[in-house]
Amino acid sequence: MTPDRPATPLAAFARLPRSYRDRNIAHSTIDAFGRAHWLLTERPPxxxxxKPYDAVVVTVGDGPPYETHLSALRAAFPQLDALPDGGFVVADTRSRAQGEHVQVFDALGRLSWTFRVGDGIEHLLTDEAGDLWVGYFDEGVYGDDELSWPGLRRWSHTGDPLWTYHPANHGDTISDCYALNVSDRSAWVCAYTEFSLLEIGPDQGVRAHANQVRGARGLAVHDGRVTFFGGYEHERDRLVIGELTDTGVAAVAERRLVRPDGTDLGRRRVVCRGPRIYIQEDPFTEWTVLDISAG
Structure with a gap:
């Protein structure tokens, strides 16, 4: 990190109630409606x-926290997101050939669907319609599972393939989906190796914006502006503020992201939704947020 960059503090967002903090946190996320969810188990998978295991999802939103109990989970490295009808999807980051590694549960925690989306899941984000956007890391993209080869796909919550990224039509190959932002019915991607900012609209058309920011692990977009978060080595806490132009992204400022109290960030998870970058640090009991629409 470069210390002479001005600091931008995160704001507190959501906290796992203390009564649950003796459980293992298998995964946590922020859904398309701004609710925080924790997937909790008695012990790590x-x-x-x-052997299947049971889990409870604790949801923190505008009202009191509530639980959803899930049974017979199989994911060894689970990723969680919520569906608009109150259900949940849990996917195993890694999958074996022909293994149905995605489980969909209804609002009562009953298993509804199982299917495959490919190996090497880097990001799993649902949109407001309940479709699943899946970005893949390099071991999936260059592995044996052809479902992962495009680097980015959209699936229905019942496992139907709805859209696939095709680099031949609009430029860069996705070798590793570093950053994915899903909001409404649109998605934004910044991927290795070229790091162009890819905009996927509601009609599934793709527009590539030339971009010089390398290694970002998160991004937020709002009203013609984009903010990239992260980078390689000493750039891990970097913020690059840019403007979308006819030819690409024009960087206008650099800052560094810090905790609400001004101290440096530690090990973290990142979830990106529209104008917001959500950060969760080890031990993963709290979420903080940077909202670029607020400034």
Missing amino acids: EPRRE
Whole structure:
């Protein structure tokens, strides 16, 4: 990190109630409607065992926190998101050939669907309609599972393939989906190796914006502006503020992202939704947020 960059503090957003903090946090996310969810288990899932396990999802939103109990989960490395009808999707980051590694549960926690979306899930984000946007990391893109090869796909919550990224039509190949932002019915992507800012509209058309910012792990967009978060090595806490032009992204300022109290960030998870970048640090009991529409 470069210390002479002006600091931008995060704001507190959501906190796991203390009564649940003796559980294992298997995953946590922020959904399309701004609710925080924690997938909690009695102990960490065991990667080398296929024995199903039970979990509880704790949801923190505008009202009191509430629980949804899920049974017979199979994901060794789970990723969680919520559906608009109150249900949840849990996917295993890694999958074996022909293994149905995505489980969809209804609002009562009952298993409704199982299917495959491919190996090497970097990001799993649902949109407001309940479709699943899946970005893949390099071991999936260059692995044996052809479902992962495009680098970015959209699926229905029942497992139907709805859209696939095709680099031949609009430029860059996605070798590793570093950053994914899903909001409404649109998505924004910044991916290795070229790091162009890819805009996927509601009609699924793709527009590529030339971009010089390398290694960003998060991004926020609002009203013709974009903010990239992260980078390589000492750039991990970097913010680059840019404007969308006819030819690409014009960087106008650099800052560094810090905790609400002004101290440096530690190990973190990142979820991006429209104008917001959500950050969750180890031990993953609290979410903070940067909202570029607020300034």
